[in-house]
Amino acid sequence: MSMQTETQNKETLEHLKDTQAPSTYIEQIPEGVSAVMETQGLNLFYNKTKQALKDVSLSFRRNEITALIGPSGCGKSTYLRCLNLMNREIPNCVFEGPILYNGKDINTKDVDVYEVRKHIGMVFQQPNPFAKSIYENIAFGPRMHGRKDKNYLNELVETSLKRAALWDEVKDNLDKSAYELSGGQQQRLCIARTIAMKPDVILMDEPCSALDPISTKKIEELMNGLKEDYTIIIVTHNMEQAKRVADYTAFFYVGNLIEYGNTANMFSNPQTPLLSDYLTGRFS
């Protein structure tokens, strides 16, 4: 990056901080198309003062994959963690504005966050299986929520592993520690663990960024199959990945939602100067 663009970058940043409304383009969801989740004017502050999300209004269509893209530090993970209320676990993190799940606001005081997280699962950037056997990693969650029936759990483990394209590799070693799996296998195990909860929505925060290209490809392929039953929201810093897997894409910049629309349209024909600069590599 040349000195000049760096300075320009800084200027854009300063500019964004000064003016409340950068030029944005948000494609509206047509009447009659169902949105499974939606945020309306979501604001978030870390340490009560540091604003990390500004007035983000965004809807997620059911059974589609939506990618959240943007330069690092722009608030993608922060936004994702609002959707299953994980930000409530961070001390002094305050976020306000309706977060609708199936039309009902879950960002309220009396909501049961544990119930919400059963329906809205999450896969993390770093594969994080439990220090338990492969079988236990999957059966654990449902069992903690009261599903104790052995036959049910056996079947659940098998179907979940199959959906996560891991069954063939581990079916003879279900008692082995999850830590003996490769990074890519561990991440698919984490996906299986999430599926086993029978969620509605699956949130993924850069699920492939710690993986090799072959493992990445496997996960991208299985995501396509999951679409039939789940709504997937995936954060990725990899624009090629967004193009490959996502039906819709949302572009964030310094806490603002700048552009949202159909993935193919957005990449071929960006509507905002910020996105077009980002796509041409003027900043990253």
Next chain:
Amino acid sequence: METMNHGATIEQRKAQIAKSKRSDKIATGVLTAIVVLISVVLVAIVGYIIVGGLPHLSWDFLTSESESFRAGGGIGPQIFNSFYLLFLTMLVSIPLSLGAAIYLSQYAPQNKVTDFIKTIIETLSSLPSIVVGLFGYLLFVLYFGWGFSILSGAIALTMFNLPIMVRVIQQSLEAVPAYQRDAGLALGLTRWETTLHILIPEALAGIITGIILSAGRVYGEAAALIYTAGQTAPEIDLLNFDLTDPRSAWNVMRPAETLAVHIWKVNSEGVIPDIDVVAAGTAAFLMICVVIFNIAARFIGGRIHKKVTAQ
């Protein structure tokens, strides 16, 4: 002439590599020597104590009462007292320290008050045991009127033990990566369920090691007990379960000299003719016990860890 990245010739670079290989060898040699030296000293001490005392260990010595003036006394009551005090101390310390460590690592708000409490615990964990002993003497023995008793001793030992156990358990819990906790919460588990079913199993090896090490310290502790559990080992009856009877082994209000206190007392004010024999025998027995617990508990800890983590 061919040059390397930083302008050095190949010859210069080769000389440099040869030199660093040499220093690597020297460093390895020095470090190995230090470790060997430490091991030799430790083995020598342990060996000296065990070899010197082993000939005096007989069934009779281990089971009979100690004598005050004549030769030929044993350490039966002291052995029982040591284990009983250890058991009572751990019974109180383990749940309290687990609770405190879980609170401090998972629930406490991140603020100055918490930091202050953590600093206090750190300070307390380096408190000299004689200070704990004298404090216990003033508070439990005199002020509460518990006298020289197992109860006073066990509570003093708990005070001495608790800060270290809290720290070790807290550190083992904090060593579990934050994304493990997030994984549990994201499955809709509560903080408590996450702590109980994910964090504790993963931290178990560290927790057990911490408990064993502090058990060894408690078992061999003398200074905290001299003025709390007392320096006398009255005749006791293991089969007497009347907890108010001063002759019952299980009565927590009776004085109870332990092995470590016995060694100290025999050496400092003993008038028996066979001081050397009794002291050497007791020390050897104490040492063997500590070694056995460490090995056994490590083994058990390893097995438990394997079982809960499938590793």
